[in-house]
Amino acid sequence: MTLRLATKQQIDYDQKTVYYRNLKTKKEDLTSYDRLVIASGANAVVPNIPGVEASNVYPFTRLKAVQEIKNQLDDYQTVTIIGGGFIGVEVSDQLALLGKKVTLVEGLDRLMAGQFDPEFSEKIKGAVLEEGVEVLVNQFVKELVVEDGKVTQVKTADHTIDTDLVILAIGYRPHTAFAKNEQLEMLGNGAIVIDPSGETSISDVFAAGDCASSLHRQLGDIYLPLATVASKMGRIIGVNVVSDNKKSLEYVGSLGTGAVKVGRYEAGRTGLNEVQAQELGLAYKTTLISTLNHTEYWPDYSDIDIKLIYEVGSKRLLGAQVFGKKDAVLRMTALTTAIHAGLTTDEIGFIDYAYAPPFSTTWEAINIAANTAK
Template sequence: MRQRLVVIGGDAAGMSAASQARRLKGPEELEIVAFERGHFSSYSACGIPYWVGGDVATRAELIARSPEEHRARAIDLRMRTEVTAIDVPGRRVLARDLEAGTETWTGFDKLVVATGARPKRPALPGIDAPGVHGVQTLDDGQALLDSLEATPGRRAVVVGAGYIGVEMAEALLNRGYEVTVLHRGEQPMATLDPDMGRLVHRAMDGLGITTVASAEVTKILTGEGGRVRAVATDEAEYPADVVVLGMGVVPETSLARAAGLPLGAHGGLLTDLAMRVRGHENIWAGGDCVEVLDLVSGRERYVPLGTHANKHGQVIGSNVGGDYATFPGVVGTAVSKVCDLELARTGLREKDAREVGLRYVTVTVESTSRAGYYPGAAAMTVKMLAERRTGRLLGVQIVGREGAAKRVDIAAVALTAGMTVERMTALDLGYAPPFSPVWDPVLIAARKATAAVRAAG
């Protein structure tokens, strides 16, 4: 008997799930209907800062698969259509055509919730003024570019210094703007420990980006025509011709909450290893709207990344299509950059380790990306955390220039395998002077961490 799969969300997790299910089951066995409220499907939100900054020439380059391409594969993708309610007992969803204004109920046998995340947007005076932009979707990116083209001034304020904040600071700097970054924390990049964040702060200042710590934004000031003219904190006002909000995101789970689906401490949907919503046999969820298991701490956490979303979609699609797959969890790996400065982290920060009651040692080493005598060798700093009693690797953070960020993958594999820092020192990594010192910086940190564990008894 032919069944119907309904997918809410037309980006990474949702359309990966739909595409994988279609590979396993043809249209005669499985009808697939997907709803997307925006103008674009299957695109790279992670690429928006590089499109805004000019590294990526056109919007089209960020789109992996258009609605027409999905439809050609027998996936009924309905754009500009927003699902407004999920009737779990009745196995149906209510969708509103945003162009026509009409609403329709659509029944399902299987449902995928892939509603993504929404940017944090505090209820501050002036927050909705012209010239204030978030950058979560391609529509947001286009609106920002249009605003930059129409604005003669060259002063930009970025609110927030996480991944989006620092990446947008680079994008605006590349476009010739005078950039100020305001953030609430002690140092930028709160996903790093403060001592590593201090290196980022110093480097951003060296690039000409004004970085203001402990800055609590209180309001957006407007001028002629109601357009933004400055950002105010308790301490000062910062002139702005354009403002970009980079304060992070939260799971978009209002639909799920209203439908009574289970949510975790971070507001994300809770699923089992097969990405099935807990307690619901025929409902799956994936992408930025779910919480995932942290393999290092053993706790649920919220990690909104495109890499995870695509994996979730593959797992969901396999299970919906009659195959079997699981998503075991994450170790929290992420990389970014500000101009030529590369940033990376995986596993736990000191704060995270303390929160879960782990006793640990830390080491920090300075090294280079290549053999010191080889041209182009760039400095990098590696910080490593290890469990005090067992020597188990807990986390790694790296800040440096060319060749620094992707070294975190060594640590990500070691964390996933549950390796000790002593075991890491024997890893057979590739070596040649153009690529690494004879002892890779990560292995130097592992050696130092091994000694610290032994010294701690």
């Protein structure tokens, strides 16, 4: 049965009822619940600029939109992507590989600024440029020029870009307006605040995924729309809503771990970046090294860059970023585990990682990075 919440008081948390509309029959009805799960996801951020309603402008959040673009891909030769985060970078790379002329427009001064520190943003930008993508930073889109219902040009303060297709990859907002209630605690952007069991501030009401907050081990309740977190919270809530003890399973918290692939390169991050460490008022140091991904007498070796952020005094690892070619992002598994466990750089420097010439150097790259921490 396909259901959608109706237009009246959609959820009555006191009476434990949900008012809904059946999309097939158009009938509206009331149903009750013992425990309620809200998993309504998020909507793409669509800027309020002229031309954004044109038929060749796509928010890149739903499979339907992706399929429509794929079905018409032969008609599009020049593509403008607005937004230089995970999705914008990944989509620009894939379209460039398909032979499209791609321009990536980012309003901030660097790509993936919310995730990576400047050194790694520059490395990611270099990888994107290497794929033939034009990158414009510090450029907010002012207007989309429309002719016959389709955008033909994208205008910023400094550039006019001819285009056949516009993809919006600016970000997400939680789809939660229907659930709003003075009893329901929300973050400033409308994400529903949940505890480690997935329960909201209203008893017997749970939420998960892109509509909800995420428990970050270092930052607390934040909005972190990642598939990894959503999947784990889905499992936890699935157990708790059918359990006599609705707190029987609780989330250990995330570290905001993420990765991106651009052409031949990979980049990953976990824990705190420098901006986040500064916002928390932490005393920290950093180390940044470039070393080999495996022994140089084995074919196809290449550089891997690793940055560690660690606490002054204790030298406890707070964050890490990596960039390189083959197997660079695999290092994130060990680095994430180290932060989760509260290990220090002194300890990490001598961890017994696996070694064989095709996979590592005798001193694994993570050992080398940790041993440069002073």
